[in-house]
Amino acid sequence: MxxxxxxxxxxxxxxxxxxxxxxxxxxxxxxxxxxxxxxxxxxxxxxxxxxxxxxxxxxxxxxxxxxxxxxxxxxxxxxxxxxxxxxxxxxxxxxxxxxxxxxxxxxxxxxxxxxxxxxxxxxxxxxxxxxxxxxxxxxxxxxxxxxxxxxxxxxxxxxxxxxxxxxxxxxxxxxxxxxxxxxxxxxxxxxxxxxxxxxxxxxxxxxxxxxxxxxxxxxxxxxxxxxxxxxxxxxxxxxxxxxxxxxxxxxxxxxxxxxxxxxAPVPRRLSRIAGSLADLLDDRSLTDREHDWVQATLTDVPRPARAMEQLRRRFPHTLVLQFPTPVADPTTPARPTSGHSDHAISLDFVRHVRGVAATTAESDLLQEAIDGCCHDPDQDGVRAGTAEGGAA
Incomplete structure (x- = not known):
């Protein structure tokens, strides 16, 4: 049988x-x-x-x-x-x-x-x-x-x-x-x-x-x-x-x-590739991966802008873009968050994840986002009351 x-x-x-x-x-x-x-x-x-x-x-x-x-x-x-x-x-x-x-x-x-x-x-x-x-x-x-x-x-x-x-x-x-x-x-x-x-x-x-x-x-x-x-x-x-x-x-x-x-037939292969964005875009040995479903791990520091968009120009079926998980230095004591502003904590996080500090433009954007998230509508009422109750 x-x-x-x-x-x-x-x-x-x-x-x-x-x-x-x-x-x-x-x-x-x-x-x-x-x-x-x-x-x-x-x-x-x-x-x-x-x-x-x-x-x-x-x-x-x-x-x-x-x-x-x-x-x-x-x-x-x-x-x-x-x-x-x-x-x-x-x-x-x-x-x-x-x-x-x-x-x-x-x-x-x-x-x-x-x-x-x-x-x-x-x-x-x-x-x-x-x-x-x-x-x-x-x-x-x-x-x-x-x-x-x-x-x-x-x-x-x-x-x-x-x-x-x-x-x-x-x-x-x-x-x-x-x-x-x-x-x-x-x-x-x-x-x-x-x-x-x-x-x-x-x-x-x-x-x-x-x-x-x-x-x-x-x-x-x-x-x-x-x-x-x-x-x-x-x-x-x-x-x-x-x-x-x-x-x-x-x-x-x-x-x-x-x-x-x-x-069984393989309608589309899976490929996992890793390296800097420039290397992945230029490496001729990856030519046979260009029509695969791709998981890309980028090693760039800092992380490149519009990385997925650039990858898909060469590898149009890129589905996953990831970065290596940063390894904390055990000799560096963790910085306490108590007493630090939300903005300072977010800048510390960016540095920890990317390995480099945020740019001035990124810092300004983070501050804008924090201000928007932390906006307290009750404060408007207080200010409005002050304005209505007398001269500011």
């Missing part, structure tokens, strides 16, 4: 206000091409179909198109919900979709009841575990303590109970959306820690022929049969160096046989 493992589509997500729906649609096209070219039997999607619990109508339309096209392909589809999905909305109509070969599982009560598919070697039990909220399941499942380890541990107990009741030759695939120990997160995943406890031990999935993980956006191989596919697109500049794609997994008669990485 050939299984295509993907996850974390996050349909409807933007990238620094850039609309990604067209790029996500290109990934769906790619997915269908892989299904046909590689003769995929089952596509598994391990959570976070949508980026929001209440997704935009265009994101819903793309998901509907993706599932309809997959249902018309040679592959069957098994889907579990992630922490970004609304279990109720994603799971709507799931019983009807079963008939089309698209099996969507979002309800914790379904844990332990697999989707059973067959190949020439016999049955494969697909246990699609939706994202499990430990707080919501603490009492219903009698977890004992509130953690992801406790919730997934109980889920896997139910999975193993089902597998133990099946013929010994039944192979198993588990879909799970969690932060499993040994993997490295990116900046774009939503924190799912509960009381500081978010990680799940790899041993939780021992004995499963293949575990298709979702939640982290970078691909990881934690064990030959325990992997994250990651997201199909980069959703933060911390993912600039990550590969994006899917795992093509093969099961033979005895279980896991192999996994091969298949790259």
């Amino acid at each position: 050939r299984i295509l493992h993907t996850s974390d589509w996050h349909l409807g997500r933007s990238f620094h206000r850039e609309d990604l729906l067209g790029h996500q649609g290109a990934f769906v096209d790619h997915l269908l091409e892989v299904v046909a070219a590689e003769q995929v039997d089952v596509v598994v999607v391990s959570g976070d179909i949508f980026d929001r619990a209440l997704p935009h109508v265009d994101a819903v339309a793309l998901a509907d198109e993706a599932f309809a096209r997959l249902a018309s392909s040679r592959a069957r589809v098994v889907v579990s919900s992630g922490n970004h999905d609304s279990a109720q909305r994603l799971g709507f109509g799931s019983r009807l979709m079963d008939a089309a070969g698209v099996f969507v599982r979002t309800d914790p009560s379904s844990v332990g009841t697999p989707v059973v598919l067959e190949d020439r070697h016999g049955e494969v039990a697909f246990h699609a575990i939706p994202y499990l909220d430990p707080s919501a399941l603490l009492e219903p499942w009698g977890l004992g303590h509130r953690s992801h380890q406790a919730a997934l541990g109980e889920a896997m107990t139910r999975v193993r109970r089902d597998l133990a009741a099946r013929p010994s030759r039944t192979r198993s695939v588990v879909l799970a959306h969690a932060f499993v120990a040994g993997a490295t997160p990116s900046e774009s995943e939503r924190d799912i820690s509960v009381g500081g406890v978010s990680r799940v031990a790899t041993s939780t999935f021992d004995g499963i022929d293949y575990t298709a993980l979702g939640h982290l956006h970078g691909p990881h191989e934690l064990a030959p049969a325990l992997r994250y596919s990651g997201s199909p697109l980069a959703y933060s500049f911390s993912e600039a160096d990550q590969a994006k794609g899917c795992w093509l997994v093969e099961l033979d008669a005895t279980g896991f046989s192999s996994a091969r990485w298949i790259d």
Whole structure:
């Protein structure tokens, strides 16, 4: 059996206000091409179909198109919900979709009841575990303590109970959306820690022929049969160096046989560049970055005026402009603010951030802003009263 493992589509997500729906649609096209070219039997999607619990109508339309096209392909589809999905909305109509070969599982009560598919070697039990909220399941499942380890541990107990009741030759695939120990997160995943406890031990999935993980956006191989596919697109500049794609997994008669990485298309690369503004504008080695989405870190002191405007003349898709965080000199005592004017404090802040003093024009502008912010309308009444009550 050939299984295509993907996850974390996050349909409807933007990238620094850039609309990604067209790029996500290109990934769906790619997915269908892989299904046909590689003769995929089952596509598994391990959570976070949508980026929001209440997704935009265009994101819903793309998901509907993706599932309809997959249902018309040679592959069957098994889907579990992630922490970004609304279990109720994603799971709507799931019983009807079963008939089309698209099996969507979002309800914790379904844990332990697999989707059973067959190949020439016999049955494969697909246990699609939706994202499990430990707080919501603490009492219903009698977890004992509130953690992801406790919730997934109980889920896997139910999975193993089902597998133990099946013929010994039944192979198993588990879909799970969690932060499993040994993997490295990116900046774009939503924190799912509960009381500081978010990680799940790899041993939780021992004995499963293949575990298709979702939640982290970078691909990881934690064990030959325990992997994250990651997201199909980069959703933060911390993912600039990550590969994006899917795992093509093969099961033979005895279980896991192999996994091969298949790259996804990259509609626009991400680049992180750093240096002075003049260097970045003149450096010929950056020519191939000119059409990338760019995060630029400028090292200029003082900070140059209209830096973003100048950068975008060469790098029109610059999305983030930042400056290194100044490092305080530990030998220099902090200047107390008590007894100093707001203007003096603001000038100290400018010097601390930029490393040089504000210009005369900047100092005047800061004073004007402070006067405007600190204007007390009650003082007008006092002055007006004085003027009305007698000669000033």
